[in-house]
Amino acid sequence: MTIFGVLHILLFFFVVLALTKPLGAYMHAVFEGEGILSKKVFGPVERVIFRVFFVDAKVEMDWKRYALSMIMFSAVSMLAVYTILRAQGDLPLNPQDLPGTTPHLAFNTAASFTSNTNWQSYGGETTMSYFSQMVALTVQNFVSAAVGIAVVLVLIRGFTRKSTSDLGNFWVDLTRCTLWILLPMSSILALLLVSQGVIQNFDSYKEITTVEGAKQIFAMGPAASQIAIKQLGTNGGGFFNANSAVPFENPTPFSNFLEAVSIILIPAGLTYTFGKMVGSTRQGWAVFAAMSVIFLAGTFFVYNAEQTGNPTLDDLGVSQSYETGDLASSGGNMEGKEIRFGIADSAIWAVSTTGASNGSVNSMHDSYTPLGGLIPMFNMHLGEVVFGGVGSGLYGMLVFAIISVFIAGLMIGRTPEYLGKKIGPKEMKLAGIYFLTTSAMMLLLTAVAVSVDQGKVGPLNAGAHGYSEILYAFTSAGANNGSAFGGLTANTEFYNTALGISMLVCRFVPMIAILALAGALANKQKVPTTAGTLPTDSPLFVGFLVGVVIIVGGLTFFPALTLGPIVEHFLVNAGILS
């Protein structure tokens, strides 16, 4: 590790920390319809919109109606994306005359974008027309993010309300989130990115002759507008194949910083919103702290692993040491990394994007050192709770908090309670469904893929690393992350179908469990706090929560990870290649 890298990581963290409270407070005002802006500006606009939508904003839904609305909206979304991708060849804004996609790719992509995963079995510039990128994918980048936030709002209401089945109105939450949070933030970010050189046009691809006389084709398109929301909405689906590593998506260190901060900005802010909603910002900061501990530990770990470099390259006469001055060199494992980002920026991004269910990349995880690549995978195994997806990260962490409170509560001799709600069999059942769904899909589908021929042909790399590529793919799909060990050839009928199903199941089954959990919690009485109540805003509890997250995640995937990155680490160090 270098002092430069350490400071850089801390700078990044403190910028996020500084933005958490103002953004969280703003989101709180928007969701609760409070504040001068909500009353004077948003309110009147909303009234018109809700009239058009046939929505009575005052009518609240129980969890079942909320879930049904959410499912219907997502189903229509998915259908629309599928149709557009299939019909792409006949639709406008297609200067490269790209044809409609295969059915399985259309299914995979539709599942991927409506589930906020943004796994891409395709390369953007070679597959998608501008119309598809905008009308199909950009729209989903917004609304799938808004759906995630809406669901966590319902869960928070489950904690704050008592003896009721009213949990808010899906359409109100969706609209407010999209219009007053995601759209303004994306617009600002998009323009900032253009200022750095991210492209935003409708031109056809430019073919030029290089200095040495070769042909070079530049893919074009309305990239900035999509990249902004892909970062903010923890979507991660790149406009171009190599995602945010591509200079047109992420041209400068500053654009990189903006995009990286955007990955965890809203998930971090939501912890503060949560604190405000439950009436104790300390509770929000406690969740933030637990996420931060894992985040910082992961970032330093990855940074250290990558900066140390690949021992194989050392033996080949390659210098991987960090240098400054006229002979400055980033050093470290630079395979699959860009010079302008170096090791620190790449490590921050890798941990943010996998901790936050974003899935965009500015470096290629497939080429990371074994331990450097282990953490991104492990982040996803933890259930995307290190800030996590917009909404989904917080509700995932709250489920972990429920499990932690349950065990800790028993240990202090009281029926466990969290935020004044007793945790009983029903809550545990739903939490169990939440965890089992993703773990089961990740492990079982990986097991299927490594056993069938259609799966075995996928990996680019051989041996343990090839296995890691498959494991990473199903981990990513199950975690609704979307990043990949890119060597895997995933645009096949088998992978597109299996991954698509995984993304859908792992998005919507846990979501419904969360909504049901909210319903169960809202129905309950609120228990007052006494000296006998387990304080859930103390460092002790934060530490315990972190322990539960790591141990539960670790125990579930330790055998699977052993045969992948862990064994690869020992192999590489022993000089054994495959």
Added chain:
Amino acid sequence: MLQNTFKDLRTTIIAFAAFTVLLGLAYPAAITGIAQVVFPGHADGSLVTRDGEVVGSALVGQNFSGAQYFHPRPSAAGADGYDAGASSGSNLGPSSQALADRVAADVARIREEEGLPADAEIPVDAVTASASGLDPHISPAYADLQVARVARERGLSEDVVRDLVQKYTDGSTLWLLGEPRVNVLKLNLALDEM
């Protein structure tokens, strides 16, 4: 219950249509409009022209193999590298024999091209493929390694070339963001200008 479901289905369709128009058409169009007015060059790809001809983008790397040019990093984009219509990294894993073979070959090639001793250490970026395959930069260390050859080929003094490298070296933004780096296209264009 059923009545509510029908109501919500109607809202689903209206809301989805409205959001599609707003977010899928109006939003990108508006951003494009503003971008084209405020940052026209940036929005179109920061293209670099020489003698009125576009020769590349300041942001995107391109192949240079001539001895008189500074060479970029290996690229895995497209069949020949630096295909800006098919960005890609190599995706070779750390334990990949193919990676080791490629690196070994590149190390040998560079040592030969630059006239270095057989045990000379090569900066890591010189032999590793970037994430996008379009990395426009090389490290100052790798640039320095090429100064002697470029100076020799162009009949320039090494100091002149080294000064030019310095000129096209970007430091870290705000001390902490990003790494020192040399833009290969800009440097080579400047060399050609001389």
Added chain:
Amino acid sequence: MSVQMPNAPEYREGRSEIAKQRQARASIWNWPIILQATIDSVKKLNPLHLLGNPVMLVVEIGALVTTVLWLDIAFGDRAEGGFFTAAVSVWLWFTVLFANFAEAMAEGRGKAQANTLRAMKRDTMARRDRDGRIEEVPSSELRIGDIVRVEAGEIIPGDGDVIEGVAYVSEAAITGESAPVIKEPGTDIRTSVTGGTTVTSDWLRVRISANPGETFLDRMIALVEGAQRQKTPNEIALNILLATFTIIFLLAVGTVRPFAQYVGGDVTTTALVALLVCLIPTTIGGLLSAIGIAGMDRMVQRNVLAMSGKAVETAGDIDTLLLDKTGTITFGNRLAAEFIPVGDHSEKEIATAALQSSLADETPEGKSIVDLAHRLGYNGVGADPRAELIPFTAETRMSGMALDGHRIMKGAVDAVSKLATNIPADLETVSTRIAMAGGTPLAVVDNAEVLGVIYLKDTVKPGIKAKFEEMRRAGIRTVMITGDNKLTAATIAAEAGVDDFVAEAKPEDKMQLIRDEQALGRLVAMTGDGTNDAPALAQADVGVAMNSGTAAAKEAANMVDLDSDPTKLMDVVAVGKQMLMTRGSLTTFSIANDVSKYFAIIPAMFIGIYPQLDKMNVMRLSTPESAILSAVIFNALIIILLVPLALRGVAYRAAPAADILRGNLLIYGVGGLIAPFIGIKLIDMLLVLLQLD
């Protein structure tokens, strides 16, 4: 003025033999029970029995699978791995047996108690009174409403209410309390009798209030036997969590083989089964039901009968404790606190007179007067056999003695005043002051001369303040409820250190108070004994009825305290908390253990594919087989080692939640991480020593 209560619990001198026996059974090492439990643990191998315990069911299936594998090896051609497979298989069977043993132990202790109770329930003959005609019938034929007559020396044939007669009844059989209790009709509390208790003097006519099989004794037997034990909500929730973990580990282990095959190797089924069993939370899974049964058992040891496990658990959650002032916080009997002379008399005069009048007085008040006089140094007078005792009667409302022409009487001020020829001016002032402060003034008169007033004060029980302090630390609010005026209530409340009090309370106020507290989401516990307490006992989340109380009260409550000691509520809370703490701590321990087991088994399992994984063998276990076997053995032994803890419960102290959590996390979390590393290493070393590796 308070009446004589010969058996008021606070005056109990000691416990009877039965009570001592009951204490003795609390010891873990009771060989007959251990023997029985060993036999039962084999019987419990029946898979049907394990259906409710998914964790142990998986272990048993694993044991079965490895046994079949071993048989296949033993009788097949393959020579390899026979011993290893057999050893794993044996230890897996032991794992199930140990868990069964824990449960059987807990049940065994309950069964032993039930047998003692059942011994008392022998069928007695009852003298049934049918319209004046007395007929002898077996007690099993008695039905609700039957009237029986019980003479001295006879066993009361069933639960009922006294309708005629006054008699002493020994309840030692049930409560362990040796001093007999007075039973008489129409007094609410002292009217109800329990079947199985013995009339020791006089006779009683009793109206039977329970059919055979539904009596208090029957319910008690069923409870201690755990026959109708239902899982509590917390237990169910924990079971769901454990089942979730089990499924997760099934997935984690079940997918290992395809993963290993993809990278070009394989793993043995025995190793996979061993890994699975070591990972699933067998420690807590094996001890869970034992903890629950033992919790109920600990209640019984404290002479509290909980009607359900849920009630015990709820006791641990109590936020508010509702306590009657009289009898709970204070001695119900008012005790002499001061001698106040009136007129021109001295303290010595009244003290001496009061002492004389009380020497033969056996009531608590009388005794306390003697005590006070002695404490103040007035020892001059001894009991004089010539003294004539004048007993207390309801008409005179005074008592005293006559000797040498002196007739010294003490009693209610207005009653005693009637004897006096001359009433001192300050008598009224003094007695009013005492009354205002919540005390009772007792005037003392020597013939016609009023000497002064004895200040009888309601006295806070010693040590109760410390108990309330403890409650406060545990986050439990204490509320005193009393019919006294505000001033008196405030005095006592301050003295006892309760958090709040309700003065001038009518019986129905209790109910309202409970409802108010519950509306705030608080859980309320209370004690009660009277029929008018019944609705409040039913409304309270934890209602503890005194065994001395009425049948209605006992029916409404979810716990009955056989000692009729209202302060027992605090023990009940502690037992409830202990039960949850034990479960939570062992769950944490169980999960924390997994880390070391991974480090033991994973390298051993894959070392055939990747020898480089030996670096993960941080414990340096000697061979792959010994590594796996050591983990399995540790996993089995830890269950048996923790049986005493499961039965005894994790130590409980009243402290803020965060402190308790920190302590338990340190012991069971951090300890659970480290202990198995040491344990597995030791077992491995032992295996090497015995050349079993």
